[in-house]
Each structure stands twice: as C-alpha cells, then as structure tokens.
Amino acid sequence: LRIDDLDLDGSGARVDELADQGAAVLTPAHQFPLGMALAAQRRNQAVAWARSSGGLLVEDDYDGEFRYDRAALGAMQALAPDQVAFAGTASKSLAPGLRLSWLVVPPAWLDDVVEAKRLADRFTGVFDQLALADLIDSGGYDRHIRRCRLVYRRRRDRLVAALARRAPDVTVAGLAAGLHALLELPARLLEVDAVRGAGARGLAVEGLSAYAVAPSETRSALVVGYATPPEHAFTTALARLCAALAA
C-alpha cells in the first residue's frame, strides 16, 4: 500500500489533503509526538471526506482517556458509524503488557476484520479479557481512569511550573491531553545535546527528530513522557530534567 503522510498544523492533521487514499488513520485526542488535538472542524471535515469518497476512517482514540483542560469531544465514529472504525486500547490506561485493545468496526467491514484477526492469532487471551470486563462492569475501570487523570494532570502541571522556573526559555506544548509533552528548545541548546544531557542524568527522553518524516525540517524539541517514572521517582526525575535544560 502507498502511505501518504498528512501535514500538521495547530489544529492537527491537515485532513483537507485527503483525496483518493481509500483509508485514513487519525489520532484525534492527541497527535504523537506533537501533542495537538484534532480540532472539531477537522473532525467534521474528515467525516465528510469518508462519506463522499467512500473511504475508511480509522479513529485511533489513543490517549482519549487523558484529556485535561477541555470537555471530551464525541467520537467521529458516532457521527458516521458506517465510515469510521474506532480503536481504543488499555495500553495507556492499564499496561501495554496486557495487549488488550478494541475496535468498533463499520458493519460492512466486520466479517473481513474478524477473519483477519482469526488468521493472525485466532483470538486474544480470554482470561485477561474476562478480568477487564469485570473491571469495567464493577465501575473500577472508570474510577482508575479518573484517579490516573488527576495524577497525570498534577505531574504535567509540576513539569510546566518547574521548567518555567529553571528553564523559562523552553516552550512546553502538546499539553491538553495524553502522557507526554513536547519541550521546544531555545537556540542555546541543540536537541542532540539536550538528549545527551538528560541521558547522562539517567533520563530516557527522545528528540523530536527521531519521529520526523523529514528530520531536517523539524523544530528542535524533546518528547518527554511524564507518566513513566513511578510516583516516588518523579520529583527526582523532574529535577534532573530541569538540570539538563537549565541555562
């Protein structure tokens, strides 16, 4: 298959670039690694594209549980259930090691998707599925998400406050949702040096160029996941990050 990359701006993926691609994958809650959400108007545009072209829209609701500063937006899938496949995952909310995710598939695609899954691995382990179903039915999953959202939001706010004090010329972006932030670096700090400085302090962060389609065109920035360190290690990790980025 030919794969086209959509350009990005502050409103998310430039879905107006969609033409005859046949299918489009979008992550409306949070673009990785830049972190912006897909604007409401873009969502409508994407659905209109799917309707008029007959294309399949894959709505990857990755990070959809972790929206902080704005009301949750409805799923595109609800707008056009015959054109949109909705994908969610427990990898962010529970653990990537669980390997549990879910798809809501347009009726016309369902048989083919079920058959592809059967050929790939027959089916997913039932014990983990039953445990997750119990967790959802009991309300425990929702409580867990709410608790995590609060914890991660506090971490995000601490990250922003600490950088404002220690490295005020670093711009923090992509904060409205998700578990990572984009730290745009000032001219005094090369991306490669910032990654190396963080690494020397025991932090595994990545440069934005590692994710770029055309690395020479990207801004100089770090992609920092703030959900990863265990609770007792977060304060130390934050201090080390600030030390690596301070002027």
Added chain:
Amino acid sequence: LRIDDLDLDGSGARVDELADQGAAVLTPAHQFPLGMALAAQRRNQAVAWARSSGGLLVEDDYDGEFRYDRAALGAMQALAPDQVAFAGTASKSLAPGLRLSWLVVPPAWLDDVVEAKRLADRFTGVFDQLALADLIDSGGYDRHIRRCRLVYRRRRDRLVAALARRAPDVTVAGLAAGLHALLELPARLLEVDAVRGAGARGLAVEGLSAYAVAPSETRSALVVGYATPPEHAFTTALARLCAALAA
C-alpha cells in the same frame, strides 16, 4: 506458497515424499485426526531430509505431553537444532483460551521470526507469560501434566472398555497419545448417521471426512475427544456415545 499434503500410513507421515518443498510441518507425537505417532525411523528420515535439502522442519509437539503407552521420544529439534523449529503449546495442557505457545527457532531464522511476531502483534501479553513462568519454576506445571496424563489415560481406557462391551465391531485407533481417539465404524453404521446419532444425544463429535483432503477416500470413522467433558459429565457422555454406536 504451494502446500503439499504428505500421505500417511501406520508409521505416520510419509516423509520419504519430501523433496524440494523448502519446509515441512510434522506433528510427531500425534497425527490429528488419525492419531498415529511418527515412527523413530521416520523422524530420522525427516531430519536427514532437512539436512540434505537445507529445508526447515517444523516439529509441532502438539499433544507431546500426553503420551501414554511408550517412553517419550526425544525431540527432532535436539538432533538438528539448525534445521528444526520446535513448537509447543499450553492450549492442550492448560487452556486454549490462554493463547500461550512457544517456539525454539534455528539461529539463522531467529531474527526473521522475531520480526514477524513484532509485526503481527508486537508481543504476547506478559501477565499470562509471567504466571506460566512461575507455574513452571515452582514445579506446579509438571505436577499438573502428570495428574492430567493419568486422568486422560483413565478416560481413554474407560472409552475402550465401554466400546468393547457395547459396540465391539467399532475399532478404536490412535490411542498412544493425545486427547482424542479415532473410532472406525463397521459397515452397518454410516459416518453421517453416527455423527447425527451422537448429536441427538447431546454429543459434539465429528466425522473423519470433515478433515479429509479427499473425503471420498477416507475410512468411515468418528473423531472423539475424551478430554473435553468435565469430570462429573464423563460417565454420562460415555454412555450416550455407546448408545449412539451400539448395534
């Protein structure tokens, strides 16, 4: 890929038919559905084919834990670790719903197999893997296998004894290993009628023709799994099977 079927005789797959196929899949412990083991000489022949042709031999040790009447044979993989990939599974010993199995891969194939797995589903759920590792380390898995082997062997013996009393013209085959038997039917009983008669008594058994490459050439027989009914239901299931097959 072109797929060739190997013929079968009492010693298992006719591995002397192997030529330039490139790869061969064998189930040495137990052929499904006919139930014979692959004779020691055939194993040696298969390994010799892999060595001389450079082909890959896949040793699917399905049912390998459930051998009843003879000493365990060593794995072909141990004879030629560079030519043989060994596959085992917890689907028979624990539960198919676990979706856990394992591969011992020739070193030259390892990178490609790991990459194919990564592309298929990244990795298998770690919680089930950790639980299985604990069960193996503790010796509990071996104890479980020994206990199950005894239980299944008793069921098998009860099946043979009951049929000898109630339907002595039914020939029971494929009993040396595994969790199913092949019941070869006398001329008085059409396979389709035997399947229907068992079904009418609440038993899900299959006719051998359901598995045949060329259905018209198969013997008239039933494939009967004796590990499936829960312990409290086995006696009833056995009585119903005998009633369905009795003259």
